[in-house]
Amino acid sequence: MHAVWNRLTPQRLLAASVTVALATIALKTLAWWLTDSVGLLSDALESVVNLASALFGLWMVTLAARPADDNHPYGHHKAEYFSSGFEGILIIIAALGIVWAAAGRLWAPQPLQRLDWGLALSVLSSVLNGGLAWVMLRASRVHRSLALEADARHLLTDVWTSAGVVVGLALAWVSGWLWLDAAIAIGVALNIGREGAHLLWQSSQGLMDEAVEPEVRAAIDAVLAGFSYQRNGADIVRFDHVYTRKAGQRRYVDLHMHMPAAWTLGRAAALRASVEQALMSAVPGLRASIQLLPSDVEAHFDDLCDLK
Incomplete structure (x- = not known):
C-alpha cells in the first residue's frame, strides 16, 4: 500500500487536480x-481559482524536485x-x-430558475473535488509536500462551500426567500477568505525557516538521547545547540556533539557518522550538520538566543 502512495507523486496528483x-x-x-x-456563480469562481492554483502548484513542485546546483547549493525545496x-x-x-458580485443581489434579489439541475451539477462537482482532496491529503503526508496539502485543503474548502450553497439554495427554493442566494455567496466568500489567510500565514512561516514539526523534533531528541551517556556523573558524550528547520519536503538539524578531548579524530568521526545515520533513519529526508567539540569547550555566538 505504501508503494501505491509513493507512485502518487505530487506532480501526478496536481496534474489530476488541473483536470478535475x-x-x-x-x-x-x-x-x-x-x-x-x-451563489452558484461564487462556487464557479472558486473552481477557477482551483485551476490557477493547481497549475502554479504543479510548476512549483516540479521546480522543487530539481537537484541542487551552483546557484542553489541547498536545493529548490522552498519553491513549494x-x-x-x-x-x-x-x-x-x-x-x-x-x-462584490453578491452585494447588489442582496438588496435586489433575482428569481432563480431550474434549481433542480443546478443543484445536481453542483453536487456532482463536489463529489469529484472531495474524492481527489482525500487522496491528495493522504499523499501530502507521505511526501511531506506543502503544495499538495495546500491544494487538497483548498479542494476540501470548495467541497464545504458547495455543500453550503446547495443547502442554502434548497432553502431559498422551498421558502421563496431569494435574498438567501446572495447571503450564501457572501458566506462562501468569508469562508474561503479565511482559508486563504491561513495559507498565506503557513507559507510565510516556511520561508522564515520555521522549526520542524513537534513529532519530528521528538524523534531527533530520542536519537540523541540514545547516544548520550555519562561516567561517574560526568558527561562523556552530550549534545547541545540543537536547531531545526524545514524547507518544503526537506528537514534540517544543526547541533554540537561534545566528547572527550583525548579521543582520536577517527573515533570521533565514526561516532558522528553513526549519529547521522541514526537521525536519517529516524526521520527520512533529514539532513544533519554535526560540529565536533571537546567536552570542556563551549561554542559562543552573537545571537542572543544562543547565549541563553
Missing part, C-alpha cells in the same frame, strides 16, 4: 447559467512555499470578487 478543476468549472458554470444564481502563498492570494482575491 477543468471539469468542475464546466459543471458549475453550467449550473450558474441554468439557474442565474449568484511560493505555491501555498500564491494560492492564498488567489483565494482572497476570489473572495473579494464574490462579495
Whole structure:
C-alpha cells in the first residue's frame, strides 16, 4: 500500500487536480447559467481559482524536485512555499470578487430558475473535488509536500462551500426567500477568505525557516538521547545547540556533539557518522550538520538566543 502512495507523486496528483478543476468549472458554470444564481456563480469562481492554483502548484513542485546546483547549493525545496502563498492570494482575491458580485443581489434579489439541475451539477462537482482532496491529503503526508496539502485543503474548502450553497439554495427554493442566494455567496466568500489567510500565514512561516514539526523534533531528541551517556556523573558524550528547520519536503538539524578531548579524530568521526545515520533513519529526508567539540569547550555566538 505504501508503494501505491509513493507512485502518487505530487506532480501526478496536481496534474489530476488541473483536470478535475477543468471539469468542475464546466459543471458549475453550467449550473450558474441554468439557474442565474449568484451563489452558484461564487462556487464557479472558486473552481477557477482551483485551476490557477493547481497549475502554479504543479510548476512549483516540479521546480522543487530539481537537484541542487551552483546557484542553489541547498536545493529548490522552498519553491513549494511560493505555491501555498500564491494560492492564498488567489483565494482572497476570489473572495473579494464574490462579495462584490453578491452585494447588489442582496438588496435586489433575482428569481432563480431550474434549481433542480443546478443543484445536481453542483453536487456532482463536489463529489469529484472531495474524492481527489482525500487522496491528495493522504499523499501530502507521505511526501511531506506543502503544495499538495495546500491544494487538497483548498479542494476540501470548495467541497464545504458547495455543500453550503446547495443547502442554502434548497432553502431559498422551498421558502421563496431569494435574498438567501446572495447571503450564501457572501458566506462562501468569508469562508474561503479565511482559508486563504491561513495559507498565506503557513507559507510565510516556511520561508522564515520555521522549526520542524513537534513529532519530528521528538524523534531527533530520542536519537540523541540514545547516544548520550555519562561516567561517574560526568558527561562523556552530550549534545547541545540543537536547531531545526524545514524547507518544503526537506528537514534540517544543526547541533554540537561534545566528547572527550583525548579521543582520536577517527573515533570521533565514526561516532558522528553513526549519529547521522541514526537521525536519517529516524526521520527520512533529514539532513544533519554535526560540529565536533571537546567536552570542556563551549561554542559562543552573537545571537542572543544562543547565549541563553
